[in-house]
Amino acid sequence: MAGEEAARTDTVGTVNTVLGPVPASELGITAIHESLLSVVPGAEYAFDITLDRAEIFETLAAKLTDFRAHGGGTIVDATGMFHGRDVRLYEALSRSTGVHIVASTGMGPEEMLGGYFLTPQTNPPTPWPAEKFADLFTKEVTEGMVVPRVERRGAAGLVATAADPGGRTATEESLFRGAARTALNTGVAVSLRYGADAVGDLDVVLDEKLPADRVVVGGLDRRSAVDAGAPLEIARRGAFVALDHVGSDDEAYLTDRERVDLVLDLIEAGHGDRILLSSNAIGKAVGQSAADVAYSAVCSTFVPLATSLGLGDADARCILVDNPRHVLTLR
Template identity: 25%
Template sequence: MFSRRLFIQTCFASPLLLKSPAYGDTKIVTLSGEINASKLGRTLIHEHVLVDFIGADKINPNRWEHDQVIKKVLPYLLDIKAKGIKTIVECTPAFLGRDVKLLQKLAHQSGLQILTNTGFYGASDNKYLPSFALTETATELANRWIAEFKRGIDGTDVKPGFIKIGVNPGSLSDLHKKLISAAAIAHLQTGLTIYSHTGPAIPAFEQLEILKQSGVHPSAFVWVHANGSDEDFLKIAKMGAWISLDGIDDGNMDKNAKTISLLKSSGLLNKVLISHDAGWYKPGEPDGGAFKGFTTISDKFIPYLKSNGFKQKEIDQILINNPSQMLAIQVRKM
């Protein structure tokens, strides 16, 4: 049986209630190195530059040319910078097109702060997992991710700013349980926040249970592509996890605004994250295929929220304060 103290911590704790360094002292890791969390600025927490869907067994960085990608993508990054965005969190995992040298060039030329990730993506029935991920233990996988945090990615000095994993939408397979266990181990060694491509609530709750058993607080977990009932949103946010509404576009602004209003009315606006899950230069398609820009939030969704009673300080809570708290490097224990 839970103690009363543990029950309260599990249901209601947020990063602000945990023992942690003062806000101004916490760090966030970008492509260019560590910054104070207070310097993150207005942030899009889930976007993509390039994603290659060919599969882990076939992917090769020779499938794209940096100059061609930059020519296509840079104008979109300059556009959001002009609209006040300061930071973009690039969520493409290893074996799906993560290319930190390309991202370094784009960060330099755009003037944006960009974060990249470590971790492995098991969603889409493991198509994007390297073969060794099927046989290595959770500790062995975690050690790979910890090494990237300590020594850099792909022979560079670029270090990940968060952990990115992915699971299928149903109940977790043993392999996907291993991925979240590995993420827990890596979090406890690095303080990196865990982004998990999840979707429905069932695998979200199952992952949170594994994290709890591993001694990791829910505030280290981002429910990516959060999709559930009002009850699910409230329960997971009260546990302390982050609710990521990261597919905002013209067709779902009202739905997402209602979810945010629900969380706001319950005193949980400090657990809300928003982004577009946009971009997607696709190697193998002519000119990288159709590229979706990152401006719906700035141009349409923020005005929509304001027209529905949101104040500027609440917009800043969602786009500045919450990302800063969520991405801050700190070990978050139960």
């Protein structure tokens, strides 16, 4: 009965998109962890870099149109506040392509924060407190996302944060706790890209009394995470397991064939309702290199492979439609 009640809530609830709230039932197949425009902070000021908005629009529109042609309905831009997020561009892209776009607030890891957020605010010096991050992120959900020095636009639909792969810093712990408090304040979910210890980073967020099913732990197809048994342990705790490097040829991550095996193992263990798939694709990268992975990779290549190896239609729909809908529905 509890599962049926949750399903009804998912169906009738709403999701914050860049064009405003939409019924959760309209999301369709959802890519939960992607990037549209990803700009390394400061690259926009580099003498050798040109940001041609018309070219960026055409590039992203083509990729989103391809995503929709392969059955996709919603893209989640999980880059947060300061990596090139362009809300007005995303609004135009959504209107043009018909793809729902959910943008995120949040920030991290520490090395990617601006100096203001690393400046000690207390005496003696301590990192920014969690409550200050929570206030910043909460306003982006309740009042709209900031367009610098101009205005606020549509509400963020997710709070995304990340830790350094070498291990969570004190500032990143504040970020995690601030993200959790934002989720409690606003009803959006937390997308957490873990550092060196996936379970330990999840515990920091859960320590804020955020229900586990409001947390997505990303990057769990990293080989080190799989070797440590993190995907199964995180699913057991009730959080969502994001296998979000589909199509990647990075040796630090599973191959798609290995990723299918992990999906099937999680389903066999009874955790099909906690799996999310995405590609961590970057539609347009500025100041960094990015793997050439299509937003449609999950639908066009991964699911057919998984189906040929035993993934059933009901489980596929649960992973592609029902699970992300549960995450994104405001609570």
